[in-house]
Amino acid sequence: MNDILSAFSVVFSFNAMLMICLGTLAGVIIGALPGLTVNMGIALLMPLTFSFQGMTGILMLLGVYCGAIYGGSISAILINTPGTPASAATILDGYPMAMKGEAGRALGLSTTSSMFGGIFSTICLILISPLLAKVAVGLSAPEYFALAVFGISIITSVSSQSIVKGLMGGCLGLAIATVGLDPMTAGFRFTFDSVYLMGGISFVPILVGLFAFSQGMISMEDNFRGGENRKVQVAIKRILPTWLDLKRVFPTQLRSSVIGTIIGAIPGTGGDIASYISYTEAKRWSKHPEEFGHGSIEGTSAPEAGANAVSGGAMVPLLTLGIPGDGATAIMMGAFMVQGLSLGPLLFTEHPVEVNTIFIGLMVANIVMGCIGFAGLRLSTKIMDVPRRVLVPVILTLCAVGSYSVNHTMIDVFVMMAAGVLGYVLIKLDFSMSPIVIGIILGPMAETNLRRTLAMSNGDYSVFFTRPICLTFLVIAVFTLFIPIVGPRIWAWWKKRSGGPVLSQANSPE
Amino acid sequence: MKKYNLVVAAVSVLLGLLIIYLSRNLAGWDENGVPGENYWPSIIAYLFVGLGIVQFLEVWLSPHKNIDKTVDLGSAVVRKAYLAAFVSVIYGALLTAAGFVIATLAFVPTMNLLMGERRWWASALLAVGVVGVIYVFFALVFNTTLPTSVFFE
Numbered sequence: 001m002n003d004i005l006s007a008f009s010v011v012f013s014f015n016a017m018l019m020i021c022l023g024t025l026a027g028v029i030i031g032a033l034p035g036l037t038v039n040m041g042i043a044l045l046m047p048l049t050f051s052f053q054g055m056t057g058i059l060m061l062l063g064v065y066c067g068a069i070y071g072g073s074i075s076a077i078l079i080n081t082p083g084t085p086a087s088a089a090t091i092l093d094g095y096p097m098a099m100k101g102e103a104g105r106a107l108g109l110s111t112t113s114s115m116f117g118g119i120f121s122t123i124c125l126i127l128i129s130p131l132l133a134k135v136a137v138g139l140s141a142p143e144y145f146a147l148a149v150f151g152i153s154i155i156t157s158v159s160s161q162s163i164v165k166g167l168m169g170g171c172l173g174l175a176i177a178t179v180g181l182d183p184m185t186a187g188f189r190f191t192f193d194s195v196y197l198m199g200g201i202s203f204v205p206i207l208v209g210l211f212a213f214s215q216g217m218i219s220m221e222d223n224f225r226g227g228e229n230r231k232v233q234v235a236i237k238r239i240l241p242t243w244l245d246l247k248r249v250f251p252t253q254l255r256s257s258v259i260g261t262i263i264g265a266i267p268g269t270g271g272d273i274a275s276y277i278s279y280t281e282a283k284r285w286s287k288h289p290e291e292f293g294h295g296s297i298e299g300t301s302a303p304e305a306g307a308n309a310v311s312g313g314a315m316v317p318l319l320t321l322g323i324p325g326d327g328a329t330a331i332m333m334g335a336f337m338v339q340g341l342s343l344g345p346l347l348f349t350e351h352p353v354e355v356n357t358i359f360i361g362l363m364v365a366n367i368v369m370g371c372i373g374f375a376g377l378r379l380s381t382k383i384m385d386v387p388r389r390v391l392v393p394v395i396l397t398l399c400a401v402g403s404y405s406v407n408h409t410m411i412d413v414f415v416m417m418a419a420g421v422l423g424y425v426l427i428k429l430d431f432s433m434s435p436i437v438i439g440i441i442l443g444p445m446a447e448t449n450l451r452r453t454l455a456m457s458n459g460d461y462s463v464f465f466t467r468p469i470c471l472t473f474l475v476i477a478v479f480t481l482f483i484p485i486v487g488p489r490i491w492a493w494w495k496k497r498s499g500g501p502v503l504s505q506a507n508s509p510e
Numbered sequence: 511m512k513k514y515n516l517v518v519a520a521v522s523v524l525l526g527l528l529i530i531y532l533s534r535n536l537a538g539w540d541e542n543g544v545p546g547e548n549y550w551p552s553i554i555a556y557l558f559v560g561l562g563i564v565q566f567l568e569v570w571l572s573p574h575k576n577i578d579k580t581v582d583l584g585s586a587v588v589r590k591a592y593l594a595a596f597v598s599v600i601y602g603a604l605l606t607a608a609g610f611v612i613a614t615l616a617f618v619p620t621m622n623l624l625m626g627e628r629r630w631w632a633s634a635l636l637a638v639g640v641v642g643v644i645y646v647f648f649a650l651v652f653n654t655t656l657p658t659s660v661f662f663e
Contacts, residue, residue, distance in 0.1 A: 048647075051654045164565050168522050171557045175529060178554065182547045189547055190532055213598075217591040223625050224587040389625035390636060393618040396598050397640055400605065405654045413602045413657075421595050428581055429514055447550040459543025 007356030011364055016056050020361065023063025024368045025376070030064070031071020032380050033391070034081045035219055038068040039327045039433070043211035044395070046335050047204055047402035055354055059361040061335055065328060066311055066365045069271055070114040070373060073304050074380045077106045086271025086307035089279040093292060093299030100295050101237075104377075108241040109297055110304040111373035113253050117305035118366030120257035121264065121312025125319075126359045128265075129348075132320040136345035141452040142463055144344075146473035148446035151323040153477040154267040155438055156484040161430035163485055169431050173439020174446075176201055183448045184455075196411050203440045204338070205403040205416035207331055210433045212402075213420025216395040218427065223388040239377055249301040252282045256305035263306070264313020267325040267480070271307040278306025312362060319343060319355065322445070327434030330441050337441075511579040512569055519565035526558030590624070597621060609659035614641045 010016055023045070030041035041064050049057025072087030077094035090110060097106035139147070152170060159166020179190045180200025191197040256278035263274040282302030283292045292299045314325040322344035324330035336343055341354055348355055403416035423433055457463040464470050529551050537546030568575070582588050597620060604613035618640050619633035627633050648654040 048652055048654065051652045164561055164568060165518065168518070168558070168561050168565075171522075171554055171561065172525075174554045175525075175551070175558075178551050185537070185547055187537070187547050189536060189551065213595075217594055220594040220625065221587050221591040224590050389622055389627050392594070392625060393621035393636065394640055396594070396601075396621065397614055397618060397644065400598070400602060401610070401644055401648060401656060404605070404657050405648065408655050410602065410606045410657065413605065414599070417595065417598055417602060420598075421592075424591065424595075425583065428583055429518060430511075430576075451545050451549065455542075455544040459539065459545070 003352040004356050006353045007360050010055055010353070010357045011059065011360045015052075016059050016361070017364075019052070019056050019060040020063045020365050021368055021372070023060035024067035024365055024372055025063075027064035027067020027069075028071040028074075028369070028372055028376070028380065029067075029383050031068035031083045031087075032074040032384055033071075033386070034075050034079075034083050034384075035222065035388075036083070036215065036391075036395075037211070038065065038084055038086075039331060040211045040215050041068045042328055042331045042335075043207045044398055044402060046331060047208065047405045049335060050204075050338055050406060055339070055357045055361070058332075058335060058339060058341075058358065059365070061332055062358070062361050063365045063368065065332065066118055066308070066362070066369045067372070069308050069311060070111070070118075070304070070369050071380070072307075073110040073114065074107065074377070075384055077110060077300070078103060078381060079384065084271070086275050086310070087303070088272060089275040089303035089307075090300060092279065092303075093294070093296045096293070096295035097297070097300060102295065104236040104239045105241065105245070105297070106295075106300050107236065107377050108239045108374070109245060109249060109301050111239075111370055111377075112241055112246065113249065113256070113301040113305040114308040114373065115366055115370030116253045117257045117260050117308035118311055118369065119363060120254070120305075121261040121309040122359065122362045122366060123312075124261045125312040125315050125362065129316050129320050129355075132316065133345045133348040136320055137349065139345060139469065141449045141456065142467050142470040143473065145446060145449035145453055146464065146470040146477065147321055147323060147344075148442045148449060150473045150477040150480065151267065151321075151442045152438060152446065153480040154323075154325070155435040156481050157267075159432045159435055159484075161432070165429070165431045166435045169426070169433070169435035170439040173436040173441075174443040175439075176203075176206065176436075177440050177443030178447070183444055184451050196409070201415065202407055202412055203334055203437075204406045205412040206419045206440065207334060207437060208399050208403050209416040209419025209421075210423040210436060211327075211331070212395060213399045213416060214423030214427060214433070216392050216399065217420065217424040219388050219392050219395070223392070236378060236381065239374060245297055249298055251285070252298045252302050253305040255281060255285065256302045257309040260306035260309025261313040264310035264325065265316045266313075267317055267323050270326045271310045274306040274310045275303035278302040308366070311366075315358070315362065319347060319358065320345060324438060324441065327432075327437055330434060330437045333441050334437075511576040511581055512573065514581045514583075515565060515569045515576070519562045519569065522558050522562030522565060524562075526555040526560075526562065529555035529558065594621065594624065597624065605657040606660055610656040611641055611645070612659075613657070614644070 026045060027041055030036045042061055045064055049060055069086055072082055072084030073090045075081050075083040076087040076090040077098050080091055080095040082088040082091055094106045155166050155170040156163045179197055182189050259278045259281060260274040279299060279302050282298045283289050286298050314329045317323040317325055318329045318333060324333045333343060341351060399416060400413050403412045406412060453463055533548040533551040536548035538548055539545055601613055601617040615637050618637035622633040622636055649656050
């Protein structure tokens, strides 16, 4: 009880509340601006949090995370352009509603549904994660290695275009993480007598470069390709949803929140999948399926509730097992590590106040998100009109200042720029950035526990196959690794066998 | 895309070989069967080589995959993006030499003009705004150190 009260006092302190509000506001703005992603927002603001004492910085990032997922719906509804991939399904009915002169109603419903989904998933997180952590508390080195392998295996799921390139990106992340002191012997590896490299390559400048600097370069390119911002051309009248609307969409919100929470808890999935499944299920269960695609209020609510419910769901494996479910949570995990919090089952016994602070903070962030959503909708529409020629210099300046602020060395700034250019080229070559981050974050955990296990077993690998939990995680990892590769082929074969239309990767319209 | 996929495959294999070469002097397994410093880098190196070979095979076995997809790494607009990166590197050097305020007051209008802004006063206003907001938030509110000139350290 004392832990919960202490956590309340942390979250409801003036500084923490201010940071949650600022973080959420920044998240909503970043999410609402097409082209700026959730990952970029968290990466860009993460260095800022290191100057904060205690959990304040983490609370701010939770605000950015929640706000950015929601913010994407604003541009989806108003200008038919999703601010984030998770809002792509919101376009299907949100924009038709706006075209019918119901932009305010659509925005109000999306805000309510986002808040509902976020709060619902946070409650699930509070109920489920301590139980899961209790089960996981007896894990030792072999199980931790298997967990790390499981975490790394989600690379195939988060690789957007090519699985092989995703795995290459993961290896690149693992390779970057090997530079510096050896975790077991403290000997130097790949340091080339450089004092800077002896401490390892700081991952914050790499993250900022890969997610934010590269995005700045892409925006620069888009600016000259003639892709200027689309202007908001719809009028916003009533924003607060009516009681009748709320009553009608409540079952949809509840169903979508359950879907989003479950999907969020599965590593390798994300808000985009949750929102599309939520939309499909909403249509299937709706009494008015004919309205879908023409401005259905259920069609607008379902994707938003599903996408925002992912935030709490994704925190379950992150907090209990130390496994990031996607790029955003991988970056957040890095922020936790910098704050000295090592995520995993021991977090719940060693840092109970911090865990409760995260629970309460996530809940508050979702409520603040709703308040900012309703209060600042008209302002958000103005923000979407900000041209790229203003945004790009701001992003690039923040990248430099943020990278510098971590270790107060200019080398980090140049490392960030090199990572940014590399990221830009890799994106052009169909690489995803998330696998690189997952490799950097989970590499040391995998290496340390693998070598520790082999040291304990005198080099005997059978130890990984004789421990049930370890074996279970390894089997799940193999499935996670190969399902995105084999799954589409099996599906195509099954459809062909049953006589249905085949739409495999090879012959899809894409 | 096919050409670039082959380049990616070659780079992956070369990266793997480079890691093997660089880790040649690191400690291997000891007499008790405990893995040394080169154990993990070697695994990564072999993964790079293996993935490079898989990438080669993918291009070879599925030559029509992504055949319509083009990779633009050298057009005029892409060169503008490289130019932005180059200007940023100069900004980095200027940060070291002149500190945050002066360097940013020069960098923001330069980037703004580079992106097509023709109103000099708008660029100047943006520069002052960016410097002001970042200074207030980073230095005053969050107590973060901003880059200072080496001449004033």
